[in-house]
Amino acid sequence: MQHALIRKAEQEHWLSEEELAMLLVDVSVEEELAAAADRVRAAYVGNDVHLRGLIEFSNVCRQNCKYCGLRRDNGKIERYRIEAEEILALARKAKGYGYRTVVMQSGEDMYFSAERLSDILREIKQMDLAITLSIGERSFEEYKLLREAGADRYLLRIETTDEKLYERMDPGMSFANRLRCLQNLRTLGYEVGTGSLIGLPGQTIRSLVRDILFFKSIDADMIGIGPFIPNGDTPLAGEATGDFHLTRRMVSLLRLLMPEANIPATTAMETLMPNARVLILQSGANVVMPNVTEGDYRRKYALYPGKMCVADTPVQCMECMSGKVRSIGRYVSGDKGFRHHNHVAGS
Ligand code: SAM
Numbered sequence: 486m487q488h489a490l491i492r493k494a495e496q497e498h499w500l501s502e503e504e505l506a507m508l509l510v511d512v513s514v515e516e517e518l519a520a521a522a523d524r525v526r527a528a529y530v531g532n533d534v535h536l537r538g539l540i541e542f543s544n545v546c547r548q549n550c551k552y553c554g555l556r557r558d559n560g561k562i563e564r565y566r567i568e569a570e571e572i573l574a575l576a577r578k579a580k581g582y583g584y585r586t587v588v589m590q591s592g593e594d595m596y597f598s599a600e601r602l603s604d605i606l607r608e609i610k611q612m613d614l615a616i617t618l619s620i621g622e623r624s625f626e627e628y629k630l631l632r633e634a635g636a637d638r639y640l641l642r643i644e645t646t647d648e649k650l651y652e653r654m655d656p657g658m659s660f661a662n663r664l665r666c667l668q669n670l671r672t673l674g675y676e677v678g679t680g681s682l683i684g685l686p687g688q689t690i691r692s693l694v695r696d697i698l699f700f701k702s703i704d705a706d707m708i709g710i711g712p713f714i715p716n717g718d719t720p721l722a723g724e725a726t727g728d729f730h731l732t733r734r735m736v737s738l739l740r741l742l743m744p745e746a747n748i749p750a751t752t753a754m755e756t757l758m759p760n761a762r763v764l765i766l767q768s769g770a771n772v773v774m775p776n777v778t779e780g781d782y783r784r785k786y787a788l789y790p791g792k793m794c795v796a797d798t799p800v801q802c803m804e805c806m807s808g809k810v811r812s813i814g815r816y817v818s819g820d821k822g823f824r825h826h827n828h829v830a831g832s
């Protein structure tokens with residue numbers, strides 16, 4: 486039965502809620518799922534791996550998500566902001582290392598108004614880099630200004646499509662507003678990236694299946710998923726870590742259902758298992774976001790403990806990741822890595 490379902494997913498890119506649940510819970514199909522997802526990845530998005538340089542430019546946050554070390558009530562974290570000139574220097578270096586995209590990520594830090602950020606984005610665009618923003622919830626007008634200043638893509642995870650769980654995990658935030666933000670980003674012509682946390686306390690297999698169907702229903706351009714990793718300085722300190730293998734099966738199912746999407750192998754995966762990003766690249770993923778933030782900022786951007794590579798320099802990250810990509814017979818892409826549309830190898 487499971488074999489037939491995997492074949493169906495590989496050919497038709499569609500499964501029902503029941504069918505998805507059956508595969509997602511089944512540890513014994515993991516390798517077969519990954520192999521099928523790897524074939525679909527090769528056929529639809531090819532052997533290129535897109536590297537995006539991640540700049541973590543502020544860990545100040547007005548929100549209070551229970552899982553995240555940057556939450557405003559965490560008094561133990563050392564806060565920082567990287568000012569415009571230094572952000573631009575990091576972007577310039579990212580370009581120098583060969584990246585074609587920078588991902589600018591931060592807490593919801595309102596010091597970085599849309600106007601202030603727009604000035605920075607316009608300068609980065611002069612460097613011929615694609616820009617992804619990941620700065621949380623803003624108004625339609627702010628998203629509009631940022632898009633006009635040159636932002637191409639936006640990452641805003643739904644975190645979970647279980648509305649009650651979402652509002653329990655993200656006190657003071659509303660699920661409806663999260664959806665509105667994703668819709669506004671789409672309307673404004675951003676490439677829209679979203680995703681979820683795997684293993685939040687109280688999350689069910691059924692709700693993960695609904696996450697997959699949600700990503701498909703909004704035709705997400707990018708889907709980043711990662712295991713929840715408990716942080717000792719948050720209310721979820723004593724909770725269990727998200728399951729690595731369940732997350733891997735999620736990645737593979739996502740690729741089977743969404744053949745053209747950009748799907749990253751996330752840092753959180755690597756935190757749970759050495760070399761995980763390579764395994765995930767062979768299980769359906771085609772994107773990696775190496776860190777280009779420098780020095781002590783890396784350590785201070787502490788979403789969860791044990792984050793990989795905090796002592797490495799950006800050059801080491803680039804060389805390490807390029808080497809790993811080549812070692813599995815793949816290539817570091819030379820283009821900006823926009824989402825593929827309706828492309829099948831050989832057609
Ligand atoms: N503030 C922006 C936002 O929330 O969209 C962007 C930065 S936020 C730190 C990026 C992502 O980190 C979140 O979407 C969340 O899924 C992830 N994250 C936060 N805490 C985590 C944890 N303890 N384990 C794994 N991922 C976590």
Ligand code: SF4
Nearest residue numbers: 546548550553556592
């Ligand atoms: Fe802030 Fe994002 Fe962390 Fe929530 S997940 S506390 S919005 S940085």
